[in-house]
Amino acid sequence: MSIAHTLGFPRFGAHRELKQALERFWSGKSSLAELLEAGKAIRAAQWSAESHAGLDFVTVNDFSFYDHVLDASAMLGVVPARFRDAKAADADLDVYFRMARGRSQAGSSKADVPACEMTKWFDTNYHYIVPELEENQHFAISSRKLFDESAEALAAGYRPKPVILGPLTFLWLSKSAGKEFDRLSLLSRLVPVYEEVLRSLDARIEWIQLDEPILALDLPQAWRTAFPQTYQALARATQNRKLLVATYFGGILENLEIATALPVHGLHIDAVRAPDQLDQVHQQWPRERVLSVGMIDGRNIWRTNLNEALKKLQPIYKERGDQLWIAPSCSLLHTPVDLNNETRLDEELKSWLAFAVQKLEETHILKQALASGPDTVRAALDANAHAIESRRRSPRTRNPLVRNRIANITDAMKRRSQAYAMRAQAQREKLKLPLLPTTTIGSFPQTAEIRSIRRQYKSGKISEQDYVKAMRHEIEQVVQKQTELDLDVLVHGEPERNDMVEYFGELLEGFAFTQNGWVQSYGSRGVKPPIIYGDVSRPAPMTVEWIRFAQSLTSRPMKGMLTGPVTILQWSFVRDDQPRSDTAFQIALALRNEVSDLEAAGINVIQIDEPALREGLPLKASQRDAYLKWAVDAFRLSSGGAAPSTQIHTHMCYAEFNEIIESIAALDADVISIESSRSRMELLEVFQRFEYPNEIGPGVYDIHSPRVPSKEEISELLHAAARYIPVSRLWVNPDCGLKTRGWPEVMESLANMVAVAKAMRAEYGKE
Ligand code: MET
Numbered sequence: 001m002s003i004a005h006t007l008g009f010p011r012f013g014a015h016r017e018l019k020q021a022l023e024r025f026w027s028g029k030s031s032l033a034e035l036l037e038a039g040k041a042i043r044a045a046q047w048s049a050e051s052h053a054g055l056d057f058v059t060v061n062d063f064s065f066y067d068h069v070l071d072a073s074a075m076l077g078v079v080p081a082r083f084r085d086a087k088a089a090d091a092d093l094d095v096y097f098r099m100a101r102g103r104s105q106a107g108s109s110k111a112d113v114p115a116c117e118m119t120k121w122f123d124t125n126y127h128y129i130v131p132e133l134e135e136n137q138h139f140a141i142s143s144r145k146l147f148d149e150s151a152e153a154l155a156a157g158y159r160p161k162p163v164i165l166g167p168l169t170f171l172w173l174s175k176s177a178g179k180e181f182d183r184l185s186l187l188s189r190l191v192p193v194y195e196e197v198l199r200s201l202d203a204r205i206e207w208i209q210l211d212e213p214i215l216a217l218d219l220p221q222a223w224r225t226a227f228p229q230t231y232q233a234l235a236r237a238t239q240n241r242k243l244l245v246a247t248y249f250g251g252i253l254e255n256l257e258i259a260t261a262l263p264v265h266g267l268h269i270d271a272v273r274a275p276d277q278l279d280q281v282h283q284q285w286p287r288e289r290v291l292s293v294g295m296i297d298g299r300n301i302w303r304t305n306l307n308e309a310l311k312k313l314q315p316i317y318k319e320r321g322d323q324l325w326i327a328p329s330c331s332l333l334h335t336p337v338d339l340n341n342e343t344r345l346d347e348e349l350k351s352w353l354a355f356a357v358q359k360l361e362e363t364h365i366l367k368q369a370l371a372s373g374p375d376t377v378r379a380a381l382d383a384n385a386h387a388i389e390s391r392r393r394s395p396r397t398r399n400p401l402v403r404n405r406i407a408n409i410t411d412a413m414k415r416r417s418q419a420y421a422m423r424a425q426a427q428r429e430k431l432k433l434p435l436l437p438t439t440t441i442g443s444f445p446q447t448a449e450i451r452s453i454r455r456q457y458k459s460g461k462i463s464e465q466d467y468v469k470a471m472r473h474e475i476e477q478v479v480q481k482q483t484e485l486d487l488d489v490l491v492h493g494e495p496e497r498n499d500m501v502e503y504f505g506e507l508l509e510g511f512a513f514t515q516n517g518w519v520q521s522y523g524s525r526g527v528k529p530p531i532i533y534g535d536v537s538r539p540a541p542m543t544v545e546w547i548r549f550a551q552s553l554t555s556r557p558m559k560g561m562l563t564g565p566v567t568i569l570q571w572s573f574v575r576d577d578q579p580r581s582d583t584a585f586q587i588a589l590a591l592r593n594e595v596s597d598l599e600a601a602g603i604n605v606i607q608i609d610e611p612a613l614r615e616g617l618p619l620k621a622s623q624r625d626a627y628l629k630w631a632v633d634a635f636r637l638s639s640g641g642a643a644p645s646t647q648i649h650t651h652m653c654y655a656e657f658n659e660i661i662e663s664i665a666a667l668d669a670d671v672i673s674i675e676s677s678r679s680r681m682e683l684l685e686v687f688q689r690f691e692y693p694n695e696i697g698p699g700v701y702d703i704h705s706p707r708v709p710s711k712e713e714i715s716e717l718l719h720a721a722a723r724y725i726p727v728s729r730l731w732v733n734p735d736c737g738l739k740t741r742g743w744p745e746v747m748e749s750l751a752n753m754v755a756v757a758k759a760m761r762a763e764y765g766k767e
Pocket residue numbers: 441442443500561609611651653736737738739
């Protein structure tokens with residue numbers, strides 16, 4: 001019998017049970033026993049969903065109390081020295097959470113130690129805890145989690161398939177604790193511990209899934225050659241068990257020869273992100289070994305076209321028989337749990353969607369249709385065909401006016417009407433800003449009161465009138481405080497926005513919102529991405545009234561604040577029936593109208609935030625230029641219609657700019673504000689080397705911490721910036737929005753920032 005399985009299942013809980021359990025535990029409201037019990041219940045729910053759907057295995061060790069990479073670090077004993085002093089009874093989990101969250105040891109009077117770094121898991125919005133390795137790193141099995149959870153599944157009567165992060169991907173994702181060294185040099189110490197792990201697994205376990213997603217990257221030669229030798233050692237340790245190497249998030253054709261050289265019993269490939277690889281992998285991967293094909297999209301929420309999938313799989317099944325396995329493309333970690341919990345989505349839209357539970361069902365149907373014939377699942381296949389057809393034909397997904405606009409985009413629309421030098425002149429005359437102008441990134445503290453008013457308005461408890469009054473009151477306060485601080489370009493503070501993408505999605509056509517569509521972002525944090533299901537258009541202005549009101553309160557320039565097209569796209573579930581670029585252009589055209597309405601309302605400075613532009617960069621170098629081209633075009637389309645005297649800003653944070661500096665310049669924003677305080681302005685070196693032509697506001701302090709930066713620190717950073725960028729093109733601002741901060745620290749920090757800007761103006765003005 002062929003196999004239906006999943007590489008992993010969401011662990012956040014259908015109703016964010018993990019978040020609640022963690023927060024209760026961290027705040028001391030629940031005991032360790034209660035936390036462990038909550039974990040057990042989530043695992044039980046995961047396995048029950050898998051077995052209920054008819055999968056042949058339950059996947060084990062995909063549960064995590066924080067992060068699966070941190071779990072691997074814990075398993076291998078990779079605990080940075082600063083955390084190694086725990087003596088608490090629950091040391092395991094205590095150290096584990098301290099690595100993730102950086103608090104000091106429970107009950108210790110020692111100062112807090114910094115948490116381990118967190119970074120994005122490949123090209124997803126999930127963040128993992130970066131393992132820190134020392135040059136003489138010692139590895140030893142240091143956590144029983146994998147074994148305990150396997151035993152738990154066995155005891156419950158399941159057939160478990162444990163998943164373990166593969167040794168090469170583990171090394172690849174880690175960083176050197178101190179000075180840089182070649183992490184591959186640790187392989188000879190690491191592999192024996194993996195061997196021991198494999199040997200220690202219960203004898204009843206038949207298959208072990210080793211995740212090696214880096215096989216879908218452009219790998220340096222040394223890493224490629226490390227694969228066969230590593231897996232020869234692992235294969236010797238597996239005894240009677242079988243290894244399934246899982247790849248995902250891309251194609252593996254460049255590394256297929258290496259994969260084939262591995263002495264493993266099975267290989268999983270992602271046939272959703274890289275559908276074209278299917279044939280060639282099928283041709284080349286030995287017939288006697290298992291080929292697991294990821295046919296169900298593990299990164300998106302659309303129902304799979306099962307009949308089409310079957311057509312692709314049937315010829316392969318004919319040749320491989322039961323050695324063909326069916327699965328979602330990657331772990332379902334990146335999808336919400338269960339569509340059945342959505343009661344407010346209309347039935348039609350709902351019939352187009354599949355969350356994790358539904359994806360398991362799809363997986364099973366495909367396997368069943370292959371192994372026992374399509375007639376055995378005819379009703380399910382027909383229902384699927386019906387839903388697919390309904391979506392394809394629905395007038396809700398297509399708006400002729402939007403399509404017409406897209407078809408008529410011209411190159412001229414993607415260009416400002418004048419070059420930067422001329423625009424800068426027009427803006428100087430209009431805005432009359434001082435040298436080193438000061439501003440903020442947009443949001444001001446979102447107090448409990450603001451959140452509560454927004455919630456009350458949403459649930460209909462207060463009238464629109466009262467809501468607007470409360471928000472206007474907040475805007476007045478924010479404008480007044482900025483005036484007191486003597487900032488030069490003001491913002492309205494974004495009190496009306498719960499989230500920078502959701503806010504716009506709710507006001508645009510083509511978006512839908514779930515009640516429970518949570519996806520883990522990291523640890524206890526989840527996001528609920530909007531669903532873009534149809535052509536995007538803007539029925540009415542989205543921000544104009546708020547900004548117009550804010551501008552009416554001051555003679556200083558008020559900055560209009562928009563979220564850019566790439567960021568809206570990147571932080572949503574995107575329709576899969578047209579290229580992402582088309583959707584980005586649709587959003588861009590809607591924003592373009594907003595820009596022009598803001599201008600008509602007398603707004604002369606408009607910021608279009610693109611914090612997610614960098615994270616959309618494809619994993620494979622060969623696909624990057626195409627992405628950057630349309631991403632830049634989308635931004636330029638949204639901003640290109642602005643008058644020369646309108647100053648367009650953009651903002652980016654969490655970015656590694658080195659690789660994409662040309663594209664950042666190509667955005668042709670008049671001003672860019674970037675996060676750079678944490679890298680102490682070194683980031684600016686690349687802007688200098690490239691001779692970035694427009695203005696830059698390198699964040700002068702880190703808003704991610706409540707600490708108030710001193711004038712000395714800010715001054716030092718700003719002087720450092722001035723070494724890279726001429727002061728005539730420098731702006732002074734924090735490195736991101738202030739919505740997570742409290743008012744007292746914000747006032748103090750900004751006061752210091754403005755004081756430094758003024759002192760530097762005097763200093764440089766004299767020259
Ligand atoms: C993640 S970037 C945030 C930008 C937004 N304008 C803010 O200030 O919150």
